[in-house]
Amino acid sequence: MSAFPRCLPLAVVGLLAVLAPAIAGDLTVTIRQGPVYPGDVVRVTVRAPEDAGSIVATWQEREVPLARQSDGTWDGLIGIDIADEGGSRSVQVKALHTNGSATAATLEFVVDHRTLRTRRIRVNPRFVTPPASALARIKEESERLSALFNTTSPGRHWAPDAVRPVEGVAVSGFGVRTIMNGQPGGPHNGLDLAAPTGTPIYAPAAGVVVYARDLYYTGNTVIVDHGQGLYSTMAHMSAMDVREGDAVLKSTLLGKVGATGRVTGPHLHWGMRLHGARVDPLSLIDALATKSSTR
Ligand SMILES: [Zn+2]
Known part of the structure; x- marks a missing residue:
């Protein structure tokens, strides 16, 4: 398990609390709104053009294959480990298109710290x-x-x-x-x-x-x-x-x-x-x- 950076200063956390989708070229990457805590399961959703043949997310050095849904979006699940100390995180998404080209986008989000009982x-x-x-x-x-x-x-x-x-x-x-x-x-x-x-x-x-x-x-x-x-x-x-x-x-x-x-x-x-x-x-x-x- 990689070492996690310490909590960001509060001001930075506040700034990033409203999550904007990552849009790069023709890919739009989103997760649900609201705080993300250690232990959470997070669904990553990607809107991609019709000619996307496969899409893979990379989360903490692991490849997570996404699947195309009936509404045309792609999604998959990532997990925030219980020992995550909170801070800025990113998930990278890469699409391979049927014409052989590739596009990529990175979504930045914040894992909030939670005091354990x-x-x-x-x-x-x-x-x-x-x-x-x-x-x-x-x-x-x-x-x-x-x-x-x-x-x-x-x-x-x-x-x-x-x-x-x-x-x-x-x-x-x-x-x-x-x-x-x-x-x-x-x-x-x-x-x-x-x-x-x-x-x-x-x-x-x-x-x-x-x-x-x-x-x-x-x-x-x-x-x-x-x-x-x-x-x-x-x-x-x-x-x-x-x-x-x-x-x-x-x-x-x-x-x-x-x-x-x-x-x-x-x-x-x-x-x-x-x-x-x-x-x-x-x-x-x-x-x-x-x-x-x-x-
Ligand atoms: Zn138990």
Whole structure:
């Protein structure tokens, strides 16, 4: 992960708060109006001439292919990592035209800083100071997940929209800083939905099950590849009802709520990655429900 510059002075942030579309030649690039925060999923929309054959956005050194929509615009999703400290950002867009020419445009926008709330929880000490016998397993699982989340498959299974996997109460939001057994930890990289053990968990969007295993920290864990760099992680399940390689549709049963792994009680931890960035699952639902504005 690249280092992010510090926050811009307030005056500069204010100046840039009203987002203007980037217009270069025949390309117009927009994102939604309003503040952008760490953890947000942002839809990038491009208006391009009819002869555009392919359009790719570049976001923090990763290529994000855009797809042409029924209204003639092109769009794709980018993720602002939870650890982004805020500041000026840019997304580059390049179109290849059927006559062989290429055009490009760059949209500048600001990621606002957000102060994280703090929660204090108590868990089994083996999850705060793992025994030496568990260290090799933890390292292997961490490396495997990191490689997985940095893999991009070509499908676009997340379209057109996404739903909550469990009708539970959100008990711990995305980005809350956690103090575990008195020791400060990182920000909460998911959304906790409280529901009784055995409550069904459904796929928030279509995709392919790429992981269905018992992991040290997250217990019984199902990971769904929604395509184009987007992954859902469902953690702490009491039962897994899918296997690796299964194709799932939106609302397919994945498993049941449980309390396996590092938990204080039964709940679903729903994590989301987009091109490696840790993003807020609720922000994905919002981003898919809202088209970009060109106001
Ligand atoms: Zn959680």
